[in-house]
Amino acid sequence: MAEAAISTGAPRTRRSSGLSEKGLAFWMVSPSMLLIALVAAYPILYAIWLSLHEYSVRVAGLSRWAGLGNYQAAIQNSDWWTAVLTTFEFTIVSVVLELLIGLAMALAMHAAFVGQGLLRTVVLVPWAMLTVVTAILWRTIFESPQGFVNQILGTNTVWLGEEPQALIVIIIADVWKTAPFMALLILAGLQVIPGDIYEAAKVDGATVWQRFVKITLPLLTPAILVALIFRTLDALRIFDLPYVLTKGAHGTTTMSLISQQTFADNRIYGLGAAYSVLTFIVVMIVSFTYIRTVGGNIRGLAED
Amino acid sequence: MATETAVADRAEPRARTKTRKPRKEGATPWWMWLSVLVICIFCLFPFYWLVNMSLKTGADLGESSLFPPHPTLKNYQSIFHNDDFVRALGNSAIISLTTTALAIVVGSFCAYALARLRFKGKFAILAIVLSITTFPAIAIAAPLFRLWSNIGIYNTLIGLIIPNLTFALPLSIYILVSFFKEIPKDLEEAALVDGATHFTAFRKVVVPLAAPGLATAAILTFIATWNEFLLAITLTSSPAARPVPAAIAFFTGSTQFEIPYGTITAASVTISIPLIILVLLFQKRIVAGLTAGAVKG
Numbered sequence: 343m344a345e346a347a348i349s350t351g352a353p354r355t356r357r358s359s360g361l362s363e364k365g366l367a368f369w370m371v372s373p374s375m376l377l378i379a380l381v382a383a384y385p386i387l388y389a390i391w392l393s394l395h396e397y398s399v400r401v402a403g404l405s406r407w408a409g410l411g412n413y414q415a416a417i418q419n420s421d422w423w424t425a426v427l428t429t430f431e432f433t434i435v436s437v438v439l440e441l442l443i444g445l446a447m448a449l450a451m452h453a454a455f456v457g458q459g460l461l462r463t464v465v466l467v468p469w470a471m472l473t474v475v476t477a478i479l480w481r482t483i484f485e486s487p488q489g490f491v492n493q494i495l496g497t498n499t500v501w502l503g504e505e506p507q508a509l510i511v512i513i514i515a516d517v518w519k520t521a522p523f524m525a526l527l528i529l530a531g532l533q534v535i536p537g538d539i540y541e542a543a544k545v546d547g548a549t550v551w552q553r554f555v556k557i558t559l560p561l562l563t564p565a566i567l568v569a570l571i572f573r574t575l576d577a578l579r580i581f582d583l584p585y586v587l588t589k590g591a592h593g594t595t596t597m598s599l600i601s602q603q604t605f606a607d608n609r610i611y612g613l614g615a616a617y618s619v620l621t622f623i624v625v626m627i628v629s630f631t632y633i634r635t636v637g638g639n640i641r642g643l644a645e646d
Numbered sequence: 647m648a649t650e651t652a653v654a655d656r657a658e659p660r661a662r663t664k665t666r667k668p669r670k671e672g673a674t675p676w677w678m679w680l681s682v683l684v685i686c687i688f689c690l691f692p693f694y695w696l697v698n699m700s701l702k703t704g705a706d707l708g709e710s711s712l713f714p715p716h717p718t719l720k721n722y723q724s725i726f727h728n729d730d731f732v733r734a735l736g737n738s739a740i741i742s743l744t745t746t747a748l749a750i751v752v753g754s755f756c757a758y759a760l761a762r763l764r765f766k767g768k769f770a771i772l773a774i775v776l777s778i779t780t781f782p783a784i785a786i787a788a789p790l791f792r793l794w795s796n797i798g799i800y801n802t803l804i805g806l807i808i809p810n811l812t813f814a815l816p817l818s819i820y821i822l823v824s825f826f827k828e829i830p831k832d833l834e835e836a837a838l839v840d841g842a843t844h845f846t847a848f849r850k851v852v853v854p855l856a857a858p859g860l861a862t863a864a865i866l867t868f869i870a871t872w873n874e875f876l877l878a879i880t881l882t883s884s885p886a887a888r889p890v891p892a893a894i895a896f897f898t899g900s901t902q903f904e905i906p907y908g909t910i911t912a913a914s915v916t917i918s919i920p921l922i923i924l925v926l927l928f929q930k931r932i933v934a935g936l937t938a939g940a941v942k943g
Binding site: 351361363364366367368369370371373374378381386391392438447450451452454456457460461462463464465466467468470472473474475476478479480483484486487488489490493522523524526527528530538542552555566573575576579581582585586594597598601602606610611614615617618621622625627628629630632633636641643644 | 654669676679681682684685686688689690691692693695697699707709710712718733752753755757758759760761762763764766768769771772773774775777780781782783785786787788790791793808809811812816819821824827829842844845858867869872873875876878890891893895907910911914917918921922924925926929932936937941
């Protein structure tokens with residue numbers, strides 16, 4: 343049906359506008375592609391160019407070819423490896439916690455037949471909060487004297503001034519902000535599981551736990567996988583929270599932060615660019631996995 | 647109207663037909679109320695705490711009471727008399743609105759072609775678009791930091807709008823493609839049969855039908871741009887171009903020991919309110935947009 347309609351329409355289209363479907367597609371796609379080349383591809387290539395040069399700290403504008411020297415310096419620098427380790431610690435712990443809390447929230451929201459609309463709105467509040475505001479918010483909760491955490495725990499900890507406490511606060515802030523987002527993604531996955539499967543299992547005498555492990559989890563795996571990789575990509579880029587909460591002190595310097603500090607604060611452009619290119623490569627490796635995972639999804643969008 | 651609901655409800659059409667479990671018991675079990683309550687407290691208490699802090703002044707800020715002992719709006723008065731903050735609000739509005747408008751206009755053409763027209767290389771284009779949404783901002787911040795100084799747009803609004811587009815454009819394209827796909831083809835085909843060109847069909851039939859999808863993409867792009875921090879802090883050096891997130895970070899960064907918590911929290915509440923209003927008004931669409939291909943906001 344659809345094909346027939348298009349094939350009768352297409353010749354007339356061509357006659358009236360002189361532009362074929364492919365021609366139109368070209369003109370509609372190229373502005374975006376041009377813009378992307380300009381604002382994404384060009385800066386990345388320029389970053390690689392910068393990372394292959396050394397820049398004089400004394401004479402502005404003076405530079406010389408350094409080959410892979412900056413990368414060698416980066417790899418031999420223990421600060422870089424500490425930042426890599428911190429970033430991965432942060433990513434693994436926060437993404438796992440977000441998954442568990444998000445899953446619990448999604449199951450509760452799915453089961454709730456009271457206030458589902460209210461809950462959906464409520465869980466969007468942390469998501470909509472600015473990351474900078476999230477940082478301030480958790481600082482005022484943890485830091486004495488205005489915060490109450492020490493009072494409740496009966497401790498005397500300087501939360502943002504000790505290792506590993508500072509990283510823990512950053513993780514808590516991140517989990518609070520993004521677990522609800524995870525919950526929404528998982529909830530969308532839950533809602534497409536047909537209810538009759540559960541009914542059949544119930545008739546066969548499966549317990550609640552069995553139904554969860556044998557039906558819900560396997561059918562939910564694709565949704566969880568997408569959410570997991572997506573959050574991992576985001577967590578690997580983490581910059582805002584440590585920047586505002588600690589400026590990277592007390593074991594909280596991440597890959598993005600060390601890059602930014604190296605080129606913006608210390609003006610070591612070559613090394614800073616090398617750090618950012620390395621960060622880019624790490625994130626793109628994970629991104630590649632992500633795109634392979636949602637590959638079917640993209641193919642679905644690309645189909646006619 | 648019919649199409650509007652069709653698109654707005656796209657997150658749960660299947661949910662409605664297939665998955666609604668038959669619920670026999672009449673009374674709501676206690677654990678359900680409890681879990682609703684726990685989720686609400688988890689999500690809302692920290693924001694309440696921020697509001698609580700913003701209503702305190704002087705010595706009250708030095709203690710962790712759950713209610714402001716002497717509630718006052720003094721902090722709010724002082725931030726609106728703070729030129730840097732007011733300026734930052736204006737900067738943020740200009741940057742976010744311009745970026746969003748450009749991304750939606752340019753992106754909608756690309757998204758329509760990807761969703762509806764037949765041509766080669768669609769998969770590659772979508773893969774590129776999606777991979778750019780995952781770029782670490784740091785990878786473009788370093789080169790632009792130098793480049794912008796060289797060409798004289800460091801610390802300007804245009805210098806922030808351009809790199810924000812790097813992320814806003816792919817994000818809006820990706821959301822829009824899935825929305826355009828949801829629109830029934832029949833009307834468009836009828837227009838084509840009647841002799842309309844693809845472009846006219848796009849302009850006169852698809853765009854009006856896609857209005858809810860365009861709004862969703864615009865809201866998500868706006869929120870993402872409003873929240874952007876790394877570029878904001880790296881590519882500005884004075885309040886002239888600093889958007890809100892960067893301005894607030896500078897509030898806190900001035901001294902280690904005497905942080906003006908009252909005004910900072912008041913500023914934080916103030917800039918969160920437009921976002922919370924957006925969420926309250928467009929909850930359904932935001933959820934639909936977020937779950938469409940699991941795109942981040």
